[in-house]
Amino acid sequence: MTMSESGPRRRRPAVSCTLCRRRKTRCDRKVPCSNCVRSKNAHCVYTSHPSDHPRRPDHGQRTELVFAQADGRNPYLSPVDQPSLSKPSTDAGHAAASIVGSSTNAPTPTSQASGREVEAMKSRIRELEEQLAKATQGAPQASVPAPVVTVSAAVPVVDQSSLTYVDSQLFGETQVITRSIIHKSRMFGQSHWINGIIGLCRDIFEALEPHIVDETSKAISGVQKCKALARVIKSRRTPSWPLSPTSILPSKEVADELVDCYLRTFETVYRVLHVPTFRRDYDALWVSDAEPDIPFIVQLKLVLAIGATIYDEQFSLRASAIQWIYEAQTFISEPAFKSRRSIQFLQTNILLLQARELVNVGADAIWTSAGSLYRSAVYWGLHRDPANLCKRTTYVVEMRRRLWNTIVELNLHTSMLLGAPPSFSLHEYDTALPGNFDDDQLAADAPVPKPDNELTQMSIARALCKTLPVRLAVARFLNDLGSNFTYEEVLRLDAEVRASYKSLCRVLRECNASNGPKSLQFAIRSVDCIMHRYLAALHMPFFPVASRESTYAFSRNVVIETSLKLWNAVCPSSLTVSPRPHDSTQSPYPDDLTRLTVCASGFYRQLGMQAGLSVATELSAQLQQGESLGPVPLRPDLLAILDAMRAWNLRVIEAGDTNIKSYLLTCLVTAQIEGLKRGIGKDQLVESYLQTVEDAEGKCYAILERLAARDQVEGMIGGIDPDAFDISPEGMDDWDFMMTDVLLNQSAVEPTSWMFNEIPQVPLF
Structure with a gap:
């Protein structure tokens, strides 16, 4: 006082x-x-x-x-x-x-x-x-x-x-x-996307609460029907545990395309494999009659699982990808420690983390797994630059530097993704930046790195690595409880992020990355999304209050403009076009980032959802605060995103995602904005909400029925037995961490319990 x-x-x-x-x-x-x-x-x-x-x-x-x-x-x-x-x-x-x-x-x-x-x-x-x-x-x-x-x-x-x-x-x-x-015994820091969206959704569900307290209401019964069907679908995809690795693979034609999908996307951003060595072992696998090497088979299946997320627009290999991840997790969990201290074992661990996030297999725990991988790398000495250790070949030196850089990047990535504090600091290691080598150079004797302005297979990863200090500072600022959380610090970090991003763009322009091979376009767009994600996360905590306080108007503008850029990157207007079946004769480089946003879970899906909801929040605020004798003028580009959001979320379900919450929330937000535009009263707005919920549930249930029928008839490829799948509590856990129940879980009394209620879980404490 x-x-x-x-x-x-x-x-x-x-x-x-x-x-x-x-x-x-x-x-x-x-x-x-x-x-x-x-x-x-x-x-x-x-x-x-x-x-x-x-x-x-x-x-x-x-x-x-x-x-x-x-x-x-x-x-x-x-x-x-x-x-x-x-x-x-x-x-x-x-x-x-x-x-x-x-x-x-x-x-x-x-x-x-x-x-x-x-x-x-x-x-x-x-x-x-x-x-x-x-x-x-x-x-x-x-x-x-x-x-x-x-x-x-x-x-x-x-x-x-x-x-x-x-x-x-x-x-x-x-x-x-x-x-x-x-x-649910988990703590999400401010970098978690849900923190900036709570205000928008609470008003909607508080208005709905008095009308859905009866469990016999159509809204509740529709949600429960979709949940029940979704659990059946997920149970068919989830194998029993443990599941020992096998040598069963899909056909070579399918495997070749899956490998190519991975190598032209994620391998260009986070360097894990030495591509010539991997290609050599992969080709020998199909011509050799010898007993296959199980460690390499496990690594290959993880590459296939990641590639499956962009293989086609329906994610038709989702069940197979889950199967491959379960096999890899069983292999990694075996208590054989001394024999696992190798580059290949670290590569397999990294690929497993990426696959779990993209296919949504235990995705809410990848931050803890990334921390365990980081400690293993430190224990094996990867945090020390090879120049300070015993003499090694250029191949070993560069692979150690590449893997360390990727492990650090994944730690920071999972920290921002799940809203957890980073588990490392810059003074804990002295490993140098990987050299500007192409993979073929590492096989030669005493190779010389290429100049920084010459494009190589390491150019994108090196450019991103140079922005690590400022990105780490943003993650600590947002997720460390002891950080000096002031708006002055936000503005200071904002200036540093922009300067770092400008330097990154200058480096990539100098090496002419934009005009490089088409296989690098995914990497360039991904790096652009990563940098804008940090900028948006920095200002997102002040976004809800910016509509009431002019002091934070800069944050409001940054969030909206950044959301527009992110949406145009991951969810372009082509998403509104009906999906096409997979056609091997189409362009060898389709829009992988767009397809990944629809089919895969994790970071790229969150980008689309957060960008869309931020735009919806801005439109709602403009309508509620605008003073005009006529209709409140709204930006056409923001309205276009609002319309595309529903089609995008519906395509996500059609691609095999059993979580209807994203689509349901998007429809409710759209109904709110349409009601505010028409100036209807509160009672009419609630009626519109209820009708919207029923219509959305009907559409989602019809899609889930088709998914259930398709999974039952088609089973899975590669000789995997569909009977190995059973209904277990583990298989019926959270639908998708992307739209977690934390959406409105801010008090003991939850107006959203009718929508977000899940199977009871034993608390951690």
């Missing part, structure tokens, strides 16, 4: 429970109240904490103390020990408590007598400010004018499943920003 020299004003005490106040609904003030009873809320809490209604400081005010409820632990740290603007000292907390106490009571002789104590507390606060200024001296200065010295106590606010921090003040403004979300 702030103080002014004219004395405090009396505030009307809060009489509603916390849930009703948050929802802005009438509370009957019972214990529990009727709204909590209807919502099955186990905790109906009434509170009148003084921080519930903070007041703005006067123009002459120098110090503002903002308080929030802590989670039971002592949140205060000494400014010397923790030189962050978000951590006050214990004495400052006691001082503020005294000030709050004296300012909320009527003047009495006792309070007048304690005036000297209040002045002493103010003096103590000034001393702490001076200590804080000395402790933070030398920190990077923001590129914006610094406000009057303010101290904001960023004590964590625990609202059941969410942890929020009070954002540091900028130009006198204070905002509460969600730092992380806890869901």
